[in-house]
Amino acid sequence: MSELKRIATRQSYGEALAEIGEKDDRIVVLDADLAESTKTAIFGKKFPDRFIDCGIAEANMISMAAGLASCGKVPFCSSFAMFATGRAYEQIRNSVGYPHLNVRICASHAGISVGEDGATHQCVEDISLMRNIPGMKIFCPADDLETKECIKALMDVEGPCYVRLGRLAVPAYNEPGSYKFNLYEAPVLREGKDVTLFATGLEVIEALQAADELAKDGIDAEVINVHTIKPLDVDTVVASARKTGKVVTIEEHSIIGGLGSAVAEVLSENHPTIQLRIGIKDKFGESGPALKLLEKYELDSKGIYKQVKAFV
Numbered sequence: 399m400s401e402l403k404r405i406a407t408r409q410s411y412g413e414a415l416a417e418i419g420e421k422d423d424r425i426v427v428l429d430a431d432l433a434e435s436t437k438t439a440i441f442g443k444k445f446p447d448r449f450i451d452c453g454i455a456e457a458n459m460i461s462m463a464a465g466l467a468s469c470g471k472v473p474f475c476s477s478f479a480m481f482a483t484g485r486a487y488e489q490i491r492n493s494v495g496y497p498h499l500n501v502r503i504c505a506s507h508a509g510i511s512v513g514e515d516g517a518t519h520q521c522v523e524d525i526s527l528m529r530n531i532p533g534m535k536i537f538c539p540a541d542d543l544e545t546k547e548c549i550k551a552l553m554d555v556e557g558p559c560y561v562r563l564g565r566l567a568v569p570a571y572n573e574p575g576s577y578k579f580n581l582y583e584a585p586v587l588r589e590g591k592d593v594t595l596f597a598t599g600l601e602v603i604e605a606l607q608a609a610d611e612l613a614k615d616g617i618d619a620e621v622i623n624v625h626t627i628k629p630l631d632v633d634t635v636v637a638s639a640r641k642t643g644k645v646v647t648i649e650e651h652s653i654i655g656g657l658g659s660a661v662a663e664v665l666s667e668n669h670p671t672i673q674l675r676i677g678i679k680d681k682f683g684e685s686g687p688a689l690k691l692l693e694k695y696e697l698d699s700k701g702i703y704k705q706v707k708a709f710v
Contacts, residue, residue, distance in 0.1 A: 402569035403542075407599075408506040410545035411563050412437025415474060416444050418550055423448070426466050430456045430477040435565075436506045438476045456481045460489035460501070467499035472553065478512075479505035479521035479562065487527060494558045495531040502552050503528075504561040509650035510678065510695060511566040511600060513688035520683035526655025528560040529628055536628040537581070538562040538657075540602035542570040544625060547579035555581070564650075566688045568600045584631035586638070590620030593710050594638040595702075597648040598624045598657050604692075605648050607699035608706060617710055630660050632668065639671040646674045646706055650697055653677040674709040676702060 419425050419441055428450045433439035442449035452459040456477050463473035475482065482505035483490070494501045505524060512520045528534050535555060539545040545563065552559055587602070588609055597605035602623045609619040620638055624630070639645050645665070647658040658675035665671045678695060692698045696705060 402571055404567035405542040405570050406565060406567045407539055407542070407545040407563045408435070408437045408565060410542045411504055411506070411549060411561070412440035414546040414549035415441040418553060419445050419448065422472070422553060424470065424472045426450065426471045426473045428452055428459050428463055428473055428475045430454060430459050430481065432477055435478070436476040456486040457489045460486045460503070461493055463501045464489070464493040464497070464499055467501050468497070472500055472502070474502045474504055476504050476506065478519060479508035479524045480519055483521065483524040483527045483560070490558075491531055495534055498533050498557045500557065502559045502561065504549070504563060506563040507565045508562045509564060509599070510683040510691045511564055511650060511688040513565070513691065514685050516685035517682040522650070522652045522678045522683060523655070524562065525627060525651050525657070526659070529655060529660065531558070533557050534628065535559045535626070536562070537626055538599040539625050540599055540623055541568055541572055543572040543574060543577055544579060547577070548581070548625065551579065551581050562599060564600055566600065569603045571603055571606070582626055582629060582631060584622050584624045584626065584634045586620065586622050586634070588619065588621040590618040590642065592618045592642060593644040593646060593706060594620045594622060594642045595646050595648060595706065596622050596624050596635070596657065596661055598627060599650055601648040601650055601697060604697065604699045604702055608702035611699070611703045612706060615707060617707065619706065624657055627657055627660055630664055632664050635661055635664050636668045639665055639669050643671065644710060645671050646676060646709060648697070648702055649677045651677055653679055674705065676705055
């Protein structure tokens with residue numbers, strides 16, 4: 399695969415916010431003292447009267463967003479995933495989830511690719527936490543264009559949403575003009591017959607590259623981008639499992655409660671299929687360069703190739 403431009407999805411998020419902010423004055427952006435890192439500062443500089451820095455007070459931020467949503471505004475709240483979901487969980491559950499308000503929680507710095515900030519900041523439990531909240535929709539876009547289209551599409555979604563974003567600059571593989579985004583459909587990026595690779599977020603490009611290497615060994619892997627984790631595209635998941643007979647889930651998240659669990663739940667009820675879950679295996683992250691950590695935890699294309707080949 400040729401070299402692609404690398405852009406962090408948090409950057410794409412900030413740019414998308416500024417763009418949709420011009421078209422809809424209901425949008426209010428809140429941040430917990432991390433606007434430069436989450437890139438909400440892009441919106442804040444453009445629309446200072448609709449930007450609120452809540453300070454290091456994530457629970458208050460969510461409560462404020464709930465109040466704004468109850469008055470007809472569409473608040474976007476941002477912080478690091480660890481704090482946005484962990485520190486403010488009660489407020490998300492009771493003040494946003496229970497009344498089913500139109501609050502968008504867009505958390506950056508998710509997963510171990512946070513890098514040197516270490517385990518305390520590397521949230522690998524956020525999808526699991528958000529999946530358990532009734533009515534919460536969860537999105538994990540894979541690259542620059544997908545993130546921008548996802549953020550724009552949220553304006554037509556009813557109820558609370560969680561968007562998982564990253565710190566690491568990742569390859570922008572989708573091309574303007576030829577790319578079509580649908581919130582609730584998991585696109586098949588590569589057809590295959592021997593095994594299905596369900597990937598989400600930055601793991602999508604790694605899965606595609608792993609599939610290229612598997613093909614050299616005669617293994618025909620189907621690659622599906624699960625950018626919407628809840629509600630999961632059940633039809634696509636089941637159809638691909640029926641087709642290949644083996645499935646692999648790949649996520650920069652704990653294998654407990656995330657994409658792997660969501661796919662396993664669907665298949666156990668609809669089409670029991672042998673499955674391999676690739677992700678963080680019931681452990682915390684550690685400090686180190688992001689790319690080295692992905693390599694160590696076998697979440698890069700080489701690690702995925704190795705695990706899938708042994709599985710098949």
